[in-house]
Every structure is written in structure tokens, then in C-alpha cells.
Amino acid sequence: MTIIEATVSPVLLKQDMDHLFLKKKLFNFALPALLLVYLAYVFVAFDMAGLWQRVSWQNAQTLVSDSYSYKTHVTRNNRDASVSVAIEGERKGRYPTGQSPEWVMLGETTVIDLEGGHLVRFGPDDIEYDIPGYGLVRATPQGSKGVQVTLPAGEVPDWISVSKNRLAIKTEAGRLTVTRNRSEVFRYFVGWELFFFTLDSPYHGLGLGELLGRAATGEAGAILHDFWTNKMWRHQDVAWAIAETLLMAFLGTIGAGIVALPLAFLAARNFNPLGPARFVMRRIFDFVRGVDSLIWTVVLARAFGPGPLTGALAILVTDTGTFGKIFSEALENVDEKQIEGVASTGAKPAQRYRFGVIPQITPVLLSQLLYFLESNTRSATIIGAITGGGIGLLLTQAIITQKDWEEVAYYIVLIILMVMLMDWLSGWLRRRLIKGEGGRAKRKSRAAGKAFLLP
Amino acid sequence: MMADLTAAPLTTADIHAQYGEMTRRKRLYGGILLILFVALMAAGFRTADNRSAGSFRDGITHVFDYPAEVLKEAGEKLALLPGHLVDFFPALIETLNIAAASTLVGLVFGTLLSLLSTRGMAPWPRLIPLFRRIMDICRAIPEIVIALVLIFLLGGGPVPAMIAIAIHTAGALGKLFSEVNENASLKPVEGLESAGASWGQRMWLGVIPQVGPNYVSYALLRFEINIRASAILGFVGAGGIGYELKNAMSWGQGRYDEAAAIFLLLFITITLVDQISGLLRDRLIHGAKA
Numbered sequence: 001m002t003i004i005e006a007t008v009s010p011v012l013l014k015q016d017m018d019h020l021f022l023k024k025k026l027f028n029f030a031l032p033a034l035l036l037v038y039l040a041y042v043f044v045a046f047d048m049a050g051l052w053q054r055v056s057w058q059n060a061q062t063l064v065s066d067s068y069s070y071k072t073h074v075t076r077n078n079r080d081a082s083v084s085v086a087i088e089g090e091r092k093g094r095y096p097t098g099q100s101p102e103w104v105m106l107g108e109t110t111v112i113d114l115e116g117g118h119l120v121r122f123g124p125d126d127i128e129y130d131i132p133g134y135g136l137v138r139a140t141p142q143g144s145k146g147v148q149v150t151l152p153a154g155e156v157p158d159w160i161s162v163s164k165n166r167l168a169i170k171t172e173a174g175r176l177t178v179t180r181n182r183s184e185v186f187r188y189f190v191g192w193e194l195f196f197f198t199l200d201s202p203y204h205g206l207g208l209g210e211l212l213g214r215a216a217t218g219e220a221g222a223i224l225h226d227f228w229t230n231k232m233w234r235h236q237d238v239a240w241a242i243a244e245t246l247l248m249a250f251l252g253t254i255g256a257g258i259v260a261l262p263l264a265f266l267a268a269r270n271f272n273p274l275g276p277a278r279f280v281m282r283r284i285f286d287f288v289r290g291v292d293s294l295i296w297t298v299v300l301a302r303a304f305g306p307g308p309l310t311g312a313l314a315i316l317v318t319d320t321g322t323f324g325k326i327f328s329e330a331l332e333n334v335d336e337k338q339i340e341g342v343a344s345t346g347a348k349p350a351q352r353y354r355f356g357v358i359p360q361i362t363p364v365l366l367s368q369l370l371y372f373l374e375s376n377t378r379s380a381t382i383i384g385a386i387t388g389g390g391i392g393l394l395l396t397q398a399i400i401t402q403k404d405w406e407e408v409a410y411y412i413v414l415i416i417l418m419v420m421l422m423d424w425l426s427g428w429l430r431r432r433l434i435k436g437e438g439g440r441a442k443r444k445s446r447a448a449g450k451a452f453l454l455p
Numbered sequence: 456m457m458a459d460l461t462a463a464p465l466t467t468a469d470i471h472a473q474y475g476e477m478t479r480r481k482r483l484y485g486g487i488l489l490i491l492f493v494a495l496m497a498a499g500f501r502t503a504d505n506r507s508a509g510s511f512r513d514g515i516t517h518v519f520d521y522p523a524e525v526l527k528e529a530g531e532k533l534a535l536l537p538g539h540l541v542d543f544f545p546a547l548i549e550t551l552n553i554a555a556a557s558t559l560v561g562l563v564f565g566t567l568l569s570l571l572s573t574r575g576m577a578p579w580p581r582l583i584p585l586f587r588r589i590m591d592i593c594r595a596i597p598e599i600v601i602a603l604v605l606i607f608l609l610g611g612g613p614v615p616a617m618i619a620i621a622i623h624t625a626g627a628l629g630k631l632f633s634e635v636n637e638n639a640s641l642k643p644v645e646g647l648e649s650a651g652a653s654w655g656q657r658m659w660l661g662v663i664p665q666v667g668p669n670y671v672s673y674a675l676l677r678f679e680i681n682i683r684a685s686a687i688l689g690f691v692g693a694g695g696i697g698y699e700l701k702n703a704m705s706w707g708q709g710r711y712d713e714a715a716a717i718f719l720l721l722f723i724t725i726t727l728v729d730q731i732s733g734l735l736r737d738r739l740i741h742g743a744k745a
Contacts, residue, residue, distance in 0.1 A: 035559065042556045045549070046613045054610050063607065244506060251499050290726040294687045294697065295718055298704060302521035304514035307507025312500075378597040385599050386690055389507070392599065396691070399603045412600050419595040 066405035070193040074104055074112050076122045076183040078141040083110045083122055087193045092231045095199055112185050118173035120185050127183045129169060129176050139167045139178040147178055192406050194232045201226040242418055244308040245390035248380035252315025253373045260320045264327030271331060288321030297383050306388030314383055315376050330364040363434045370426040377422045381415055391415055529715035539716035543699055547720050549613055550695035554681040557617045561624025562674045568625060569632035570658050575641050578654045593626025602688045616693035620681050631673045639665040668739045675732040682728055686721055696721060
């Protein structure tokens with residue numbers, strides 16, 4: 001410090017400082033300005049302004065309400081006056097003939113209690129809806145003549161729509177639609193319908209206590225079977241899908257590690273004296289990495305068809321490039337002294353590698369493998385959605401139907417849990433297998449952080 | 456200690472025997488682990504093979520069929536290739552824009568999340584676990600999940616992909632950033648606080664200059680990853696080069712030359728960005744060290 005002060009005049013120092021400040025000021029102004037310009041460009045290029053009009057609020061509403069609630073349909077065939085009850089209107093959720101939930105009383109006149117005083121009656125000839133605070137609405141379907149509707153006196157509120165052939169009422173208790181051929185009541189419930197047992201299972205609607213009691217008396221197998229083969233939620237298929245996704249990630253990552261390790265020796269300067277061979281190997285790694293996993297997936301799907309095999313191989317090929325690069329860099333950083341030490345005891349080449357090299361690169365190798373295992377669980381979900389395998393496929397299928405949003409929500413929750421579990425597992429294994437690695441890494445990065453301290 | 460050592464003098468033979476015993480045991484454990492591992496891999500491979508439409512044995516002989524077909528057709532129509540490259544360039548730009556915009560948005564939110572969840576910097580220390588969980592969840596959601604849901608709401612296009620990638624990026628960068636933050640010195644923050652600076656000023660003037668280069672280096676790395684992600688999301692309908700690739704692919708034979716052009720564009724872009732960002736990151740770190 002003193003030397004500098006002695007040789008540089010204050011004027012020069014001041015000039016230098018002014019120059020630096022000007023540079024800094026300009027830089028500090030130009031960078032945010034550039035970013036703003038770019039963001040404005042993206043705003044225009046992506047047509048963000050028009051986005052507001054394109055948002056489908058109808059879809060958003062269905063999505064949100066359907067993901068936490070379900071509806072039960074009570075349907076009257078207006079031709080023969082027969083009434084059926086089905087959850088979500090699906091065949092899988094239909095009550096057997098003659099059976100119904102408590103709030104539907106089947107009979108000559110079927111009475112549907114929507115609670116809060118809302119009562120719907122499917123009579124032999126006409127349909128009545130008793131709306132508290134409004135009055136009685138009567139609709140009579142008359143075949144080819146359409147639907148005859150009688151409303152209470154006064155203006156028709158906007159939640160009732162009446163036309164010649166159709167009556168639709170939407171209240172907070174439920175929905176009634178009457179057409180010439182069909183009368184239908186929807187009642188909404190919070191929750192996921194039939195999650196544990198479908199209606200055809202004897203265990204549907206039983207409490208947890210009773211189920212446990214029955215399980216204790218020897219029905220555990222049957223109970224599990226009914227849960228496992230639930231047609232609505234397909235727990236078996238979902239479990240297999242998750243297993244497939246994890247399998248893709250596992251096979252791909254470990255396979256890539258196994259393939260990349262010997263190749264990395266070929267690409268490392270201190271283990272392969274042949275320059276051209278090294279160059280070729282490195283370009284192969286770069287090529288495999290550069291041909292993205294998307295392209296590998298597309299190409300491999302042609303050969304192996306949909307399924308976990310394609311996903312596993314796509315991950316394997318892509319990560320072979322990445323691992324090859326990482327491993328060869330780790331090999332180049334290997335400490336020669338340890339190898340010399342092993343060699344000085346008269347070790348043969350194989351033993352020199354086994355005891356001189358492998359112990360040094362194992363921590364890098366393991367921690368990279370585990371890190372990629374977690375990130376590949378996510379990739380496997382995405383690849384599954386493209387090629388058709390694992391939980392990714394189930395998710396895309398559920399989204400394409402555009403009505404089973406509760407299943408979509410279920411899969412999303414499962415995917416998040418799966419990835420978080422793998423994240424935790426990989427972190428735990430990393431800490432267990434590479435003892436003290438965490439501490440060292442932290443110290444190293446702290447040193448690096450100091451170096452980043454700007455003047 | 457001394458007493459113990461003198462009480463039980465070990466002969467060389469004893470030591471040798473003990474060492475041998477230990478080595479044998481270690482080898483045994485290692486062997487068992489290896490066998491278990493190999494069995495697991497083999498079983499996993501068999502399961503994957505059984506649950507796939509095509510088998511590995513048949514498929515491996517056809518791996519190069521598709522690339523060969525594509526290359527053959529592209530070779531026949533080589534004259535059209537430059538035209539295709541120009542045609543698909545806007546789609547490539549869109550993919551790059553998705554990646555860049557989502558990286559920027561993710562950078563901003565990741566920075567916020569990381570500052571909110573670092574001890575000593577967080578304005579509400581009690582909420583640190585909450586922000587950590589938010590980060591974990593953002594990081595755990597694969598982009599495709601959010602993208603598909605948003606495509607249903609917003610229709611196809613670049614915005615769903617951008618939002619989806621930005622959410623994941625915010626989580627991933629937030630975690631890396633909070634590790635960087637933990638190594639930053641708190642002294643400037645304390646100094647600023649004593650001068651009466653607000654939280655925003657303390658962070659902007661006290662923390663960001665310390666961690667800036669590290670942040671930018673991580674963000675560049677993320678940009679590389681996000682280009683790949685945005686290409687993949689295009690494939691499920693989010694616009695950009697992935698969408699074009701899907702169209703060209705589903706057309707099948709007759710438009711393989713277009714597919715080849717897209718493959719080429721994607722490959723060149725990814726390699727180029729990899730190299731440039733590698734150089735930049737190197738300069739960021741070494742420049743700061745010098």
C-alpha cells in the first residue's frame with residue numbers, strides 16, 4: 001500500500017477513480033435498461049396483452065372446483081320415467097338399480113334433498129324444484145312439444161334459463177337441467193369421490209374403525225384387493241406408473257454412470273496419452289450432450305416403442321455425455337502422489353487404479369450420481385409424457401380428457417411427493433456415503449465467496 | 456491408554472491376522488452390496504423390458520433405422536436444407552426467448568425467495584421455514600405439469616411454458632442462491648442497518664454486490680438447462696421449435712428433411728450456448744479472483 005502511495009500522484013489517482021466511477025455508473029444504468037428493453041420485447045413477442053382475453057375463466061373455474069369437489073348426478077329418463085344415480089355421471093360410479101344415497105328417496109315420486117330446504121321431486125309426469133325464498137318451479141317434459149315450464153310470478157332471475165326445449169336452474173345447492181329426453185340433478189360434494197372403494201365393493205361407506213375391525217377378522221386381503229383394484233382411481237396402475245418413472249430414473253442414471261466411467265478414463269489427459277483419442281472421446285461426449293434428451297427420446301421411441309425402456313435409455317444416453325465430461329474432469333484432478341505411493345509397493349496397474357485412483361474419485365462420482373438421480377426423476381416424468389410411460393403418461397391422459405381434474409390434482413400431488421422424496425433420499429445418501437463431504441464443500445465455497453467480494 | 460497398549464502386546468502375526476480379518480469382512484460386504492446392486496439393476500431392466508411395447512433385443516437392432524431414414528431423406532433434399540433452417544429460425548428464437556425470459560423471471564423470484572429464507576437476511580425470521588418449503592415445492596414440480604395445466608387455461612403458446620419454467624427456475628435458483636447467501640458476509644448489512652437503511656436497501660447494497668457474480672454464474676447454467684426444457688415443452692404444445700419438431704415428426708416420411716433441419720438447429724444452439732456460457736462463467740469466477 002505504501003509503495004503505491006509513494007509512486008502515484010494524487011491527481012492521477014483521482015483521474016483513475018473518476019474513470020472507474022463513470023464506468024460503474026454507466027454499467028449500472030445500462031444493464032437494467034437493457035434488461036427492461038428485452039423484457040418489453042418479450043412482452044410484445046409473447047402477446048402478453050392479448051393473453052388476458054385468451055384466458056378461459058370457464059376452464060379455470062371447472063379446474064379449481066373439480067379438483068376438490070365432485071358431483072353426483074341423479075338422472076331421470078323422461079321417456080320411461082326411470083331414475084338412476086351415478087357419481088360424476090360415470091358408469092364406474094353408478095349405484096346399482098334400486099339403490100341410492102340417503103338424500104335421494106326413490107319411489108313413485110323420487111325426492112331429492114339438496115339440503116338447505118332445496119327439494120327436487122321427479123314425479124310420474126312432471127319435475128318440481130322447491131327453491132326457498134323464490135318458490136316452486138314446475139317443468140313438464142312433453143315429448144316432441146318440448147318442455148312446459150311454470151315459474152313463480154315476477155321477473156325470471158338470471159340463474160334460471162328457460163327456452164322451449166330446455167330448463168336450467170343453477171343454485172348454490174345444486175343444478176337442475178330438464179330437456180325433452182332427460183331431467184338431471186347435480187349435487188356437489190367436497191372431496192375426492194370413491195377414493196378408497198367403488199360402489200360395487202362391500203366396503204364402500206364404512207368407517208375406518210369398522211374397516212380395521214373387519215381387517216382383524218380376516219378380511220384384510222379382500223379389503224386391500226378392493227382398494228387396489230378401485231376402478232375409479234386405479235391405485236394399482238398409479239403405483240406401477242410411479243414405479244416405472246422411478247425405474248427409468250434409476251436405470252438411466254446408474255447405467256449412464258457405468259457406461260461413462262471407462263470412457264472418462266479415455267478422455268482424461270493423465271490416463272490416456274493419445275491426444276487424438278482424447279479429442280474424439282470428448283467430442284463424442286459433447287455430441288451426446290448437445291443432442292438433447294428430447295431428440296434422443298424421439299429417436300429411441302421409434303426403436304423401443306412406448307414404455308419405460310425408452311425413457312431409461314434416453315436418460316442413459318444423454319447423461320453418459322454429462323457424466324463423461326464430469327468424470328474425466330475429476331480424473332484429471334486426481335492426486336498423482338497417491339498413485340505413486342501405491343505403485344511404490346509394487347502394485348500392478350489394475351491395483352494402482354483400484355487403490356490409487358478409484359478412492360479419490362468415488363466421492364465426486366457418487367455425489368454426481370445421486371444428484372442426477374433426483375433431477376432425472378423429474379426428467380423421467382417429462383419423458384414419460386412424451387413417449388408414453390410412467391406417471392407422466394397418466395398425467396397427460398388425465399389432462400386430455402379435460403374433466404377428471406381431481407385425478408390431475410392427485411397425480412400432481414403424487415409427482416411432487418415423489419420428487420421431494422427422491423430429493424431427500426439423494427441428499428441423505430450423499431451425506432451418509434460421503435462423510436464430511438458436506439463440511440468440506442461448504443468451507444470451499446465460503447472461500448470462493450470471499451473471492452467474489454467486490455471492492 | 457499407555458497401560459492398555461503395554462498390557463496387550465500385539466505380535467506382528469496378530470496384527471496381520473486382524474488386518475486380514477478386516478479386509479476379508481470389508482470385501483465380503485462390498486461383494487454382497489455389489490451382487491445386490493447388480494441384481495437390482497438386472498431386475499429393474501427386466502421389468503422395464505417387460506412393461507415396454509417393444510423389447511430391448513428387437514429395438515437395439517433398429518436404433519439407427521430412424522436416424523438413417525431421416526438422414527437419407529435430408530441428403531436427398533439437401534438443397535432445401537438452408538431454406539428450412541431459415542424457416543424454422545423464428546421458432547428457435549421463440550424457444551430461446553422462453554428460456555431467457557423464464558430465466559430472468561426465475562432469477563428475480565429466486566433471489567427474493569433466497570433472501571427471505573436466509574438467516575440474518577430474512578425480514579421475517581419466523582417465516583424462513585415457510586419460504587424454504589415454497590422453494591422445495593417450486594423445485595419439485597416438473598415443468599410439464601404446470602405447462603399442461605396452463606395450456607388448458609391459456610391455450611397453446613409460449614406463455615404457459617415460460618411460466619412453468621420460471622416457477623421451477625425460481626425454486627432451483629432459490630436453493631442455490633441461499634447456499635451462496637449463507638457464505639456472504641453480514642457486516643455490510645449490519646453497517647447499512649446502523650445507518651438506517653430499509654430492508655430493500657440493505658439487500659440491494661449490502662448483499663447483492665457480494666453474491667452477484669455467483670448468482671449470474673448459476674443463472675447462466677440455468678439458462679442452458681432452460682433451453683432444453685423449453686424445447687421439450689414445445690413438444691407438448693407450448694410453441695417454439697419443439698412444436699415444429701412434433702409437427703414435422705407426426706407428418707412422418709416426406710417431411711424428414713424438416714425434422715433434420717430442426718435437429719440441426721437445436722443441436723447447434725445447445726452446443727453454442729453451452730460453450731459461450733461456459734466461457735462466461737469461467738470469466739466471472741476467474742475475473743473476480745484476479
